[in-house]
Amino acid sequence: MSGDTIPPEITQPNPIVSSNPTQNQQPTIPRRSGRVSTQPERYIVLGESVKNLPxxxxxxxxxxxxxxxxxxxWQKTMQSEIESMFDNKVWSLVDLPKGIKPIGCKWVYKRKRGMDGKVETFKARLVAKGYTQKEDIDYEETFSPMAMLKSIRILLSIATSLDLDIWQMNVKTA
Structure with a gap:
């Protein structure tokens, strides 16, 4: 950069500040809107059902x-969860190696409610405290089944083109 160029911030004139403000000037009060905000009708039903939930x-x-x-x-739901794990052979019992602590588990409870806010089902899941696990010691690989939205759209378009009925179902354990 050559020495004869002056940075733009230096060449701009400074604003002139008057030390004698005009006596007639009053501070301006910001204008406020008188518009009343209302929730769109399409959200009213949803808002009411959510408000009623404890x-x-x-x-x-x-x-x-x-x-x-x-x-x-809760007892009935927990018993069902244990029976499901036993029937699906979720685990196999092995001797614990020396110096290794077992991974803890805990129950997670959830009431599933309908649109009216009433309890429809009780869910209880026995989950491992996975934050204590170490790769290659406690597990070798992880698996999380997921449905791709693209696949669901393809199946729906095939069902539509063939005029097939579509049924929704709740899978208790995958």
């Missing part, structure tokens, strides 16, 4: 589930 009242621990008013539902 705050998260699902039990967080096993003890809370057993003290809950719906404890018999």
């Amino acid at each position: 705050d998260n009242d699902d039990p967080y621990t096993y003890k809370e589930a057993m003290e809950d008013v719906d404890s018999h539902h």
Whole structure:
């Protein structure tokens, strides 16, 4: 860069600030809109059903589930989950190597509610505390089945072109 060029910020004139403001000037008050904000009608039904739901009242621990008013539902759901794991041979019992701590697990509880806010089903899942796991020690690979949206669209278009009926179903355990 040559020494005869002056940076643009230096060449711009400084604004002149008057030390004697005009006596007639009043501070301007910002103009406010008188518009009343309303929720679009398409969201009113959803908003009302969400408002009627209580705050998260699902039990967080096993003890809370057993003290809950719906404890018999939680017990039945947990028994069903254990039976499902046993029937599907989810685990195999092995001896614990020396110096290794077993990975803990915990129950996760959730009440599934309908559009009217009433409880439809109780869900209880036994999950591993995966944050304590170490790769190649506690597990070798992970697997998470996912449906691709593209695949679902293809199946729906085939069903539509062949005029087939489509049924939705809830899979309890994959």
